[in-house]
Amino acid sequence: MAIFNRYFTVLFRLKTKWISLLLIIQTVASFAMSFFNFNNGHVYINRTIFSNFFTLWLTIFVLSAWLFTGIFYLTTCFQNERVSGNQTWRLVPIDDKKLYFDNILSSFGALLFFVILEIICAFILSAVTFTFDSQFHTVIIEMFADIGRHLQQVDLEIMFNFFGAIMMTILCAFFGYFIISFLNYSSRALLDFLPEALSKAYFRVIAVFVIILVAWLAIKASDIGLQIISFPFRFMIGETTGTNDDLALALILMLVINLLFWFLDTILFSKFFEAREGK
């Protein structure tokens, strides 16, 4: 097995280490919340009111899934930067370009794994609710029948929308990894370059702000550049017309932005970003 795959395996293991703990916390917390809200809590699904305990639990679990996925995403971001600057991980005989890609890819892999586990958990909980709540039972069956009917009308446009949205989410996840690395590497490189008096720890925060400011000004200076770069984000908050053409454009631009930052990060990482002394 090539070093790229072996390194990926070890990184993936590192980043998925806390998954089970996080899932247990989520399950227990949502259980406790539904337990305390059982008597006065109501849930609407398809305009039907539910008051069964399991239905409440399922709902809270699914709602908190967003929060916990966010938390898990942040842990992977943190791990990325920790690995990048660590001597133990940097001494492994692997090319820096591959190491960086491995690092990002394994984080995304771990995130994907977490989302799949969330879906499986929600599915199991749904199955339980399905057996215990007869009202839920009927509503779900109706819902599936509804979806079945809609599926016959699915055309290319809807498909494109659906997969486009998924693609956009994936690209955004990568964008987060790339931009955090970029700020970390560029501020570190800057601090290693500046005279010692200026390289104190708190200057790092200032360096990050300076980099953001410079980047923003540079983009602002060319209005077209700002138009291009901000397009995917304006699209996401609904400031564009929201047509399929816009989605396609936003996807392509987001991909280009990602590739650009990936390139910049790789250069910074392999040429300037040192591992901290590990003594």
Added chain:
Amino acid sequence: MGNPLEITDLVYKKNQKKIITNLDLTLKPGKIVALLGENGAGKTTLMRIISGVAKNYRGTVKVAGFTKEADRKGHLSFTDGLTGFANSTKISDIIKFYQILYQDFNLKQFEQLREFMNLKPDLRLSELSKGMKEKLVVALTFSRRVDLYLLDEPFSGIDAMARKKIIKSIILWKQEKSTILVSDHFVNEIAAVLDEVVIIKNKTVCMQKSTEAIRADNQSVEEFYESFYQREEDE
């Protein structure tokens, strides 16, 4: 294959301050060499540059004939402080990490070294004393089969018994053709096992000499080393 180590015209700056200037150093196969110098002379930095974890230097660094960082990392073994592992990590988990990521890692050899150093595999990093941890680091470093071993101050802050164990392990497990570069700011304790000394002063290598040649001049290695720093004090 070239020499285990060949450095030409190395310059390294950090924070606009020169740490290493115009450094040249060649090590021949099969030697045990001490890298001597005061604290802050740049010994650790030099080792980090050789192993490719310090960036942004000028000059060429060749390890066993290879200049690319990834190739260099594959042909040398550097004592790493194991900072990549959480304190709760067991020794057996660290071994798994090494086994997967270093194809030249020899488990049988590690087990022998581990027994020799009296380390139990189910110990956690947090349970190790400074001396035990250093012994583990040296055991891991010597469990790989490479051309160049870089030991960065393996004797700092550890007791005499652990020191003896580490020195004996160097003699026992060194392969005939491989070269060991061991840094220290103190030479007495290892003088008898050295082939050569390399002295770093004023940000560069100021002397490289065989220990037996020093002794043939009726000088001890320690006196020889100290004379370099004394001259500076007299100036």
Added chain:
Amino acid sequence: MEFKDNIPIYLQIKQYLYRQIITGKLKPGKKIPSVRELAVQLTVNVNTVQRALQQMNFEGILYTKRGEGNFVTEDTTLLEKTKRELINAELDKFVQSMNSFGVSDEQILKSLTEYLKEERK
């Protein structure tokens, strides 16, 4: 075994092995420890041990059997000669230090006879 750090170690290893042979700890015709064993035992460099053994091979006090290691010579005249050299070297040191105290050769002889008579009864 402690070595003096201002004398080449290979010379000291040779001295050490001569002593082992003369005192009978290493017997004529018998195999001596391997290079690595000696290096670990004495905590010295393998290359240094190698150099000492090479010289002793050259002198004939050791001989090599291919693939087996180094053996002590069975040549008794050579062993006798080595013993004499070792004794001479010790006497040399003794006489030199006595001379440095201002004791003449005749006085050394006299003192030594007296010493052996009085102190070593």
